[in-house]
Amino acid sequence: MKEVKGQFISINGERFYEIANYDAMQPFFISLASDTDLWMYLSSTGGLTCGRRSPGEALFPYYTDDKITEGYEFTGPRTIINDWIPFSDKQQPVYDISRKIAKSLVGNQIVFCEENHTLGLRFSYLWAPAGKHGWVRRATLENLTNQPVDIDLTDSLRNILPAGVDRKTQNEFSTLVDGYKRTEIVGNLGLFRMEAILVDRAEPSESLTCNTVYCLGLPNADYSKTESKGVRGAFIAHSLIHSFTHSLTWYNVLDVSQDAVAVHALLHFAQQPDAIEQIEAAMTQSTETLRRIVAQNDGVQQTGDEANDARHFANVLFNTMRGGYYLNYPPKTDTEDLPLTFGRRHGDPSRPWNLFSIRVQDENGKPVVAYQGNWRDIFQNWEALSYSYPLYINHIIAKFLNATTADGYNPYRISNEGIDYEVIEPENPWSNIGYWGDHQIIYLLKLLEISYKHNPEKLRSLLQARQYAFANVPYRLKTYAEIVADPKNSIRFDDEEHKRIQAGHPTPQPLTTMADKLLITLLTKLSNFIPNAGIWMNTLRPEWNDANNALVGYGASMVTLCYMRRYVAFLQMLVQTDVQIATETLDFLRAIRHAYLNGNIKQFTDIVGTAGENYRAKVYGGLSGERQTLELEELQEFCTATLHKIDESIRANKREDGLYEAYNLIRFTDHTIEISHLYPMLEGQVAVLSSGLLNGEESADLLDAMRASELYREDQRSYMLYPNRRRAAFLEMNNLPEEAKQLPVVQKYIGSILKQDCDGGIHFDAKYRNANELPDELKDLYESIFHHHAFTGRSGTFYKYEGLGCIYWHMVSKLLLAVGETIERDGNERLREQYFAIREGIGAHKSPAEYGAFPFDAYSHTPTMAGAQQPGMTGQVKEDIISRWFELGVSVRDGQITFHPTMLRDADFVNGELRFHYCGTEIIYRKSPITKNQSPMTLSREDSAHLFARDGVIKQLIIEV
């Protein structure tokens, strides 16, 4: 086997990471970025899809990653050089070849290279975006010998899609779509289109745009096949090169949806003598623009550790692709308006259920404000963005709070046009309603913490401002008794209100203060607090991660409780005066407070649950708008009491192995609530570490316990979401135990619901997928075999994504961040080492063979049977960006920036320097030859404000460390 080897290299002045012998690795999937709406996903096999804006404007079919990976022999570029077919496993003379793949650190270019040692030839091609020109493929053939050679070259792009085929049609109807395809070659330009647009009605539907490909720079190029119909499109150039020496470079330029005007322009352009220069210039421009976008979001660092720099750049790039960047800064208004551009929903061929749409410009080429995402995703990316653009933090908080409902939850989706909630679609079996309640506390808190650090007075002043709205979502949580009786069916959809919302006349709700909002969010959670179990998850939607979706109804989240601990402590610190809140909120608070006087779990839960019900009854009836004063003393006392209750519960959830429970199962009985435990989960440990309950030494103990636990995966030096386990083999499943076989109930159902095999084994009929359809008298027997009470959700039944054996990298990076925060709070040497050990697992320094992909790119998860999966827009990047500020020793407190790098090591410096950008300003750490432990360097509030405002007054900071 050839040795896989990774290294940083330069190509034409750009830095790349090159993997030699990548073909000895399992194929891996890659995302290329661009500065515009050009997107590309490709496999290391060479199979690819790319286009502009969305999968509906693709140049090669937008299939799932498995199909793209295996499609390389018939989709995408293919070059035949005499009888040598680089990057193919097709029949050809057996040559001694070696392959390399290299991706630019800016993230927008990739090079495939195959060297034919037998022939002394090297062929390579690069993919790069070139702005308005589209995607460029630059191919290079080199003669590595001194001997001239005659070359018969066929260069092609295969399976090029016509314009105007949406994703579903590409997928399901490709054979029909083929029948509509028309390819024309006009000179060196290929036009790919449908003869008509597929529509449902019997009316003409002209297809007046085409996807285009042209070729530049290929000598004696012959495009013999001028037209094809009813078959897949291909662009084929043929060239005979006599006595070829040195090297030859040529270009394909690809774009989508070109109309007649554009095609006429292309025909001229493709004949211009400087066309190649213009394309090269556009490629360079495209790279520079993308680098500038990332740079202004503080993604460019120059340290002694290029792997770290590259990873940080990629993290910022993907965070920006997700959350966007600001078109105006500093903010001119004091609203929730966020002038963000460049963002898009995540979704790639590894995740066929998520779809992206990139809108960066309007029809006239002007940048547009556009963002969209599930709120659980987008606020994360904005959190990381806010470290670099802190003056929008209160806008983001306003966006968050205005997207909170009066009954205390957040709707499904956030966009620049407002909020969006789910409705039941009778035809769509996957449609559902409900509130995801989990990240709500911690995401809001992290935003508040950023705001507080940068400007505590401002945040305190907003506490009293009556300017926050309630999101109107027509979900109606049922009464406490109803939810107890059927916690998987806890919400009524208010059709009437839904219609009013759609008609633009929702029931008006009074504005309220931030203080009120913050309390409602907390009290709502507390109204589902089951002591020693956690926060009862009864709003139909799962906590993180979705794969544990079956916990809904009978699960309780210790994770949320841990984050509430931090939230309450923050609130207690933040609020230093009496505050005006709604009468209803005050009543709610007092009702909750009342529960603390009671020791019994059931009674406690009944009281807080009823408090929630009473509060909701008022909310759903229409808030009165009445205000009352919550006196500081009462609030502080409430916080203290709450913290006490929470801490009791967290401590009660410490396991014997030193880990903490993350989620518990509950079962209501007449007089109590039974709590049972699940296996440990990484998320639970992260939450405890983040909660602030543990001191430095306790935290280090927990981290040691984690490394000794089944959560740890040795081969990746990192942590799974939960211990891997072997699921029963087919023959081990669905077997009645020997002792049950003679039961009368078994005998009764043999031959109907129960079936006996030729070995005497008895099995439930395979059509029963759970106990719901079984007669009651068989349910216990079924449960004894299938253990559905402990079913946590689909994560326990698959092997990708959040599944069995997988490392879900976002959660590992949350762990890293939590350890970093602990170090800031109560650091010790053990934690420092643990921090670096976790970071090593994350991958920037892993070999490609170990990581399974380019190690500088974040990927969503790593299953057991393959390398890193699903490139790019994982939530991990946000955590790692924030951790990076910690590593660089940049912190803000009370509006003042402090530089105090305690985590940096000698290797982080190059020639005694380390450069990075912070709020757009270049910061240079210069190693002081004198002292080893430099004291912190803190900027004045005024100087800090210049940085926060990015006003250019401070151009550079050089700090001796």
Place this chain on the structure above:
Amino acid sequence: MKEVKGQFISINGERFYEIANYDAMQPFFISLASDTDLWMYLSSTGGLTCGRRSPGEALFPYYTDDKITEGYEFTGPRTIINDWIPFSDKQQPVYDISRKIAKSLVGNQIVFCEENHTLGLRFSYLWAPAGKHGWVRRATLENLTNQPVDIDLTDSLRNILPAGVDRKTQNEFSTLVDGYKRTEIVGNLGLFRMEAILVDRAEPSESLTCNTVYCLGLPNADYSKTESKGVRGAFIAHSLIHSFTHSLTWYNVLDVSQDAVAVHALLHFAQQPDAIEQIEAAMTQSTETLRRIVAQNDGVQQTGDEANDARHFANVLFNTMRGGYYLNYPPKTDTEDLPLTFGRRHGDPSRPWNLFSIRVQDENGKPVVAYQGNWRDIFQNWEALSYSYPLYINHIIAKFLNATTADGYNPYRISNEGIDYEVIEPENPWSNIGYWGDHQIIYLLKLLEISYKHNPEKLRSLLQARQYAFANVPYRLKTYAEIVADPKNSIRFDDEEHKRIQAGHPTPQPLTTMADKLLITLLTKLSNFIPNAGIWMNTLRPEWNDANNALVGYGASMVTLCYMRRYVAFLQMLVQTDVQIATETLDFLRAIRHAYLNGNIKQFTDIVGTAGENYRAKVYGGLSGERQTLELEELQEFCTATLHKIDESIRANKREDGLYEAYNLIRFTDHTIEISHLYPMLEGQVAVLSSGLLNGEESADLLDAMRASELYREDQRSYMLYPNRRRAAFLEMNNLPEEAKQLPVVQKYIGSILKQDCDGGIHFDAKYRNANELPDELKDLYESIFHHHAFTGRSGTFYKYEGLGCIYWHMVSKLLLAVGETIERDGNERLREQYFAIREGIGAHKSPAEYGAFPFDAYSHTPTMAGAQQPGMTGQVKEDIISRWFELGVSVRDGQITFHPTMLRDADFVNGELRFHYCGTEIIYRKSPITKNQSPMTLSREDSAHLFARDGVIKQLIIEV
């Protein structure tokens, strides 16, 4: 290039058609049949999908044919013999190989064979169904030399689907499905399953069945990889064979959806010493059963022309797979009950919008009555079936008539459970409503003709029986004025009636007589008769073919008018007494008759249209149930007058080139109806030939004109649906003419709706797909460029199916049948030659290279850029079965069978004999040495009745010819 060569061969006593060097052909697609619910579609590349019942129970992914074809390198069987990989284009030493493919004439087995001339080895494998065992792959390796050789063999089946993945999920979510996959190898048995069934709800969903594969007969087989998770399933056997000589055969047996009981049984079975014998026996049994099913439907013939015999067998096979065969015969009741089994809807990977489901047995293995199909499909297959089982013909007619609505049309779908009509689904843009009105007349007529031939008295007696129901379809055709004003929007959906139907309480309709039914069908068509134009198509759905769908509203069908000619003539002959019909029908008839007095097209159309409106008004209001006598004289006079009007119109539609118009375009103006013509269509010629209007010589002239016309495709020696034409190239489209550029209206919209290119050309903005969204002042200009008035539908915009340049074989076979009927009616030598010329084009005798597939299999169509497409269940098979009776000289008249073979040629006889089955009885034609032109041999009514009843009284007929 290797020479492609086809021949009939025997393998183990079964006849096969073998294509040598098939790999020099374009890949083609094949359907394998079975006697059970086992189905398989495969490409000549070896890529395949197969399973039981439906695409949701597949063993390999059910993708469209293009993906199956190209998937052969990673899906399906793969054998590696030392370093030789048969059937692969993957990198391997360059061997001298040749390949063959052979399909059994029974249609259920296929053999792939590759011979390695370099190594002296031959490898082949066969696919065959084996009933309850599932699909069998039998692989054989032969050493063709005298030298023993050591073999390192790896034999695998790749990309095996787990049980429980529906078609959509396979297609769109394959990467997610992979994550759920679990493969276990238990001994020589592979189990392929999902770890859970994908469901929408957060509840456990146990996956308790698996797809299974086991291997038998491979010596020293090693199944080393016992488990895989989260990746595609594969079954891999490895074997080392020392000093291999002669040959070795081994088996894979594959099945779907096996539960625990079945798997236990399999584990035992796969260890039995005679397992291979049992499998072989089941394979043989499966072939015998299938042959028996086809034989009992008269599919087995033994003539001197094996190609014809094979094609006839395949035609009957596919006709039976579509329409089914009878479980009981002769019929025991006199209802519309049809005890059919074995039928299924068509649909295969070439047609992703049609889906099949095969239900031949219930859970206990008992044959079930089940059929389902669009009425336009299924009655055709029953028509062919009725030649062999004539005693159900009146049941089929009853089924047809009971599925006719009171307003005179047929609903969408017929099944053993009743009728089914389309409803508008707001979420589904492809949903639509309306009546297909075209085949109605001719299909019904052909059924009536069969009935009349076999038993005219019986049919006449049914005319007066008041036992026929009206199908209840809640479509309400609008008034005549409304339809004239907007003929593409002619039907209101009656929601109230729809609800009543769904609730099981439709508005009751009185039963009526067959005579009434036959008249209503005719009068409804006449109410849309536009003289010289045809039957106005205003019921929202296209005529045949669907691809001309844009004719709806402004098209008029001469095709239907031609068939009405034959229908009226038949009616006139059939009805010989006064008949009782509904009062409403009689009024309708008289109102129509009134129109004949008028010469002006517009007035005629107004009168018949208003007659239709008045009739419908009564129908929709509820039929009175009143009856009146239609006197014979009035009916006969009506028929004579109608024939006169129709004949005038047909003759007026003769073109200068001797062809006839098929469809015309109409445009209502204030005082007249403008008629414009389209290009000629094959269908129009078929209809004229079938109408009975032309005599033998006129028919022969028409056929000569057709061969000289653009309808003829030389390379296939056959006819396209309409002349091929070149669509404009991109640069030729959407250009404003030079003279229009200075128009004020053009100048007004330049830069908005009109765009100017750098060469000065002006184009409509590409977003306008038709004129609907344009301002009125631009519509004429748009029309002058795009000519949408003459848009006939999507067939003019694609290159497959009914598209440009395609031969649609069903229509060619309709032509053949029409010529055959003409010969029966008024034959001459020219027609006889023309008949054979058309038949030669159809394919049984074509070479595989010319045909593009196995020539004995019917395929739906042949485009210009590839061979025959879409194997099997085309309507063509029904026409060819009926034509075959004509060729054999079998006819029925007045209940008496006549054998008078005038079309047979010497080559049709073998050893002076020709054998076939008719109504299950073997008929032997024996060449008489004496006379050349034998006179017809006619059986008595009594003897004929024995054959029709299949009562076994007549075991064999030997007829000297």
